[in-house]
Amino acid sequence: MSIRPGRRQSLYSRALLFTLVGCGCLLGAILVQSWIMVNGTVDRLLQERISLAKSTASYVEQHINYQLEQLSRAAAETLSSSPMDLREVRKSIGALYTGTVFEEGAFVLWRDGRPLASVPEDDLLEELPPEPIAALVAQSRNSGRIAASSLTHLGKTKRPVLIFLQPIQKNSGPILGYIGGLLHPASNNLLAPFTPGGSGTRSILQLVDSTGTVVSSTSPALLFDPTDHDSMLKRAIQERREIKGRCHSCHDSAGGAPASRESEVLAFAPLRHLPFGMAIRQPEHEALGPAFALQSRLIWLGVAFVVLFVGFTALSVHSVVSPVKRLTHAVRVVENMNSELRLPSFGHDEIGELANALERWRNRVIESVATLELRERDIHNQFVATTRHLKALQEIGNLGSEKQNLQDFLNDALAAMLKFFGFQKGKLTLTHGERHFVATNRSPEEDGQSVDAAAELKFGEMGVSCSLDSPIDRSHDLPANRIESLLHQILVSAAHRLLHERDAERHKQSREFLQGVLRAQEEERRRIARELHDTLAQDLAAHRFEIERMIKHSPAGPESELLKPQLAALEIRAHEMLITLRRLLLDLRPSVLDTMGFLPALQWYLERLEREHGIRGRVSAESDGLHLSPESEMNLFRIFQEALNNVVQHSQAQHVFVTINQADNMVEMVIEDDGRGFDLASLKTRPTPSGTDERGLGLLGITERSELLGGQMQVQSTPGEGTNISVRIPAGEIS
Numbered sequence: 001m002s003i004r005p006g007r008r009q010s011l012y013s014r015a016l017l018f019t020l021v022g023c024g025c026l027l028g029a030i031l032v033q034s035w036i037m038v039n040g041t042v043d044r045l046l047q048e049r050i051s052l053a054k055s056t057a058s059y060v061e062q063h064i065n066y067q068l069e070q071l072s073r074a075a076a077e078t079l080s081s082s083p084m085d086l087r088e089v090r091k092s093i094g095a096l097y098t099g100t101v102f103e104e105g106a107f108v109l110w111r112d113g114r115p116l117a118s119v120p121e122d123d124l125l126e127e128l129p130p131e132p133i134a135a136l137v138a139q140s141r142n143s144g145r146i147a148a149s150s151l152t153h154l155g156k157t158k159r160p161v162l163i164f165l166q167p168i169q170k171n172s173g174p175i176l177g178y179i180g181g182l183l184h185p186a187s188n189n190l191l192a193p194f195t196p197g198g199s200g201t202r203s204i205l206q207l208v209d210s211t212g213t214v215v216s217s218t219s220p221a222l223l224f225d226p227t228d229h230d231s232m233l234k235r236a237i238q239e240r241r242e243i244k245g246r247c248h249s250c251h252d253s254a255g256g257a258p259a260s261r262e263s264e265v266l267a268f269a270p271l272r273h274l275p276f277g278m279a280i281r282q283p284e285h286e287a288l289g290p291a292f293a294l295q296s297r298l299i300w301l302g303v304a305f306v307v308l309f310v311g312f313t314a315l316s317v318h319s320v321v322s323p324v325k326r327l328t329h330a331v332r333v334v335e336n337m338n339s340e341l342r343l344p345s346f347g348h349d350e351i352g353e354l355a356n357a358l359e360r361w362r363n364r365v366i367e368s369v370a371t372l373e374l375r376e377r378d379i380h381n382q383f384v385a386t387t388r389h390l391k392a393l394q395e396i397g398n399l400g401s402e403k404q405n406l407q408d409f410l411n412d413a414l415a416a417m418l419k420f421f422g423f424q425k426g427k428l429t430l431t432h433g434e435r436h437f438v439a440t441n442r443s444p445e446e447d448g449q450s451v452d453a454a455a456e457l458k459f460g461e462m463g464v465s466c467s468l469d470s471p472i473d474r475s476h477d478l479p480a481n482r483i484e485s486l487l488h489q490i491l492v493s494a495a496h497r498l499l500h501e502r503d504a505e506r507h508k509q510s511r512e513f514l515q516g517v518l519r520a521q522e523e524e525r526r527r528i529a530r531e532l533h534d535t536l537a538q539d540l541a542a543h544r545f546e547i548e549r550m551i552k553h554s555p556a557g558p559e560s561e562l563l564k565p566q567l568a569a570l571e572i573r574a575h576e577m578l579i580t581l582r583r584l585l586l587d588l589r590p591s592v593l594d595t596m597g598f599l600p601a602l603q604w605y606l607e608r609l610e611r612e613h614g615i616r617g618r619v620s621a622e623s624d625g626l627h628l629s630p631e632s633e634m635n636l637f638r639i640f641q642e643a644l645n646n647v648v649q650h651s652q653a654q655h656v657f658v659t660i661n662q663a664d665n666m667v668e669m670v671i672e673d674d675g676r677g678f679d680l681a682s683l684k685t686r687p688t689p690s691g692t693d694e695r696g697l698g699l700l701g702i703t704e705r706s707e708l709l710g711g712q713m714q715v716q717s718t719p720g721e722g723t724n725i726s727v728r729i730p731a732g733e734i735s
Helices: 011-079 086-097 130-143 230-239 289-337 350-401 406-421 480-553 558-588 591-595 598-613 630-651 694-708
Strands: 105-110 115-119 160-168 177-183 204-209 214-217 243-249 262-270 276-283 423-432 435-440 453-459 462-471 616-621 655-663 666-673 712-717 723-730
Touching: 011 086, 011 105, 011 160, 011 177, 011 204, 011 243, 011 262, 011 276, 011 289, 086 105, 086 115, 130 160, 130 177, 204 230, 230 243, 230 262, 230 276, 289 350, 350 406, 350 480, 406 423, 406 435, 406 462, 406 480, 423 480, 453 480, 462 480, 480 558, 591 630, 598 616, 598 630, 598 655, 630 655, 630 666, 630 694, 630 723, 694 712, 694 723
Parallel strands: 616 655
Antiparallel strands: 105 115, 105 177, 160 177, 204 214, 204 276, 243 262, 262 276, 423 435, 423 462, 453 462, 655 666, 666 723, 712 723
8 A cells, every 4th residue: 555745654743643642542531530530529429418318317217206106105004004094095195295296286096097086186086087097007007117198188277297107005015006196397397407507508408208299308498399309209219219319400499480400419318117218409519519620620730731741742753853854865865866975974873873774774785786687687597498398398298198199299299399499300219118119300320420418217117218419509508407307208198198008908808808798697697598498497387287187187086085185286386486487587588678679678577576566667768769789788677677676675665767868879777766765874884694785785786787888877865765776878889
């Protein structure tokens, strides 16, 4: 990738880029650190606010519990006395409730929740809302502790109150009844002791009930107002979950007009047992003022440090770049003016050492260029010679691959050597045992003259020699190893051709021998079939007729009657033996092949297979007509017989399909069955007692006969999907 000249290549631009990146990283680190510090301060502040909220909530809950417990003890003394005096009950709680937060009134309920007494007036019981009272009774009975309602309004006066209810027990005994107290938030502000004095802080404490309504606050103006976080605080009270964070809130001013929206810090903690929560709220700028001031100072300190860093960096870069620019200018002057001009001195610092190193490097480059020019000329000459040599090797290799006799190959090889080496006359001699091959363009008179180049190479019983003379260019120097490499190529090509001729001759002899073996085998089968037909078959037929005659003409008598069944059984046995013998004769030499032809013989054999084994078969020929030699017909029939024997013995098939096709002097026969198939890979892993799988023997015989006929056989089979055997052999005579 090329770099455009200009600002991107200058050291100043790269130094500026690195400086900006470093300043950005430094400033970013300062910002991140300040953000981390502010967040840490906020987290500590919020945790302190949570602790304060929990402490305040604990104080409020304990204060209510203590005062209600005092009322409960007083009521327990009067309720447990016998007989119980209602006036004493009212007197005992009336003497105490005025000094508690329940100045709005107190009441006593029976253990089943029915009203019993109230102070300061009895009609207070009529104003109690029945449903909240019943819920509080059930809650207090189940928990055994104090229960409280959310902000509730009394029946007639509609006064907003908080109702607290606690079981009345004496010495942890059974529940005698329930003591309740009414707290008016406006008359008895539970958070009044926490109201800030003249400190100037704007922090607010709020006691929120389970509906999100403020029932006590250090700011009386917010009393009975729903909080701006009511849904969130209601869920937190129900789940007994603490809340801390920074949020936005809208507050009403004293005149009722909406105030501006501002950020604040909120900490919220639910009471331990009562359905209330304590919230502490404070403006964010007031709570986090020191942290924000620290963040501002850190940012300004970082900016000042970045400015100083940029200034010192600029001075440092200039002190380094300026000598480098002067050195670059001097190098360009030396490059453009004269190679003999030397670089000026730049002192003894690093720039001076660089200038001296450049001068030494320039001198070595000048010497290397001169040496490379000499080597380039030598390499070019070697390249030309090697190219000519490789072309000669390639041409001789191509001649060796052409279909020509050995003498013609030597003549062409000699011509190629004379052409590529630049000679006019030459002689090439090849020996192989007692055989000699000579290629030359010399006259008999020139054969005994001196030569200009000669080489000889031997390998085993083969040898090759070459002599060249009358070069076209006398100044041409020809290395002996190049001639030897060409002779080696000629020797290899000649050896390959001799081996090919020997293999062809051996293959021809092998084919002729195999042809004789197959013919002799068929002749021997004909002879055996003829001998069996003329001797054993005739004898069995004569024995059968004699037995029939004895059965028909046997004299009457008891002994004859006993002998007739034995003679009949013997006649049946002779008949079966005659049928078996005829079947063997048909297998040895199927006469139907000679009388009816190849395809009808296949169909006849399939019909016989169906009669004897119940396997149905079909033959189809895809060619219009088959032109097969008698030997091809017989060999294909034998392969067909062996394949069907495998089907009968191993496949458990119901159908066999045979397809014959002839094309390009090749005959293809495909035999396919719908049997159980087998695994080709595991065929050799199921040996018979003789050591080889019987199915493998049949396939081996088909393969050998196909290869002996110059063809090939392929088997495709899968367990459960049948077997397909394809055989291709030449249609004509075996050559």
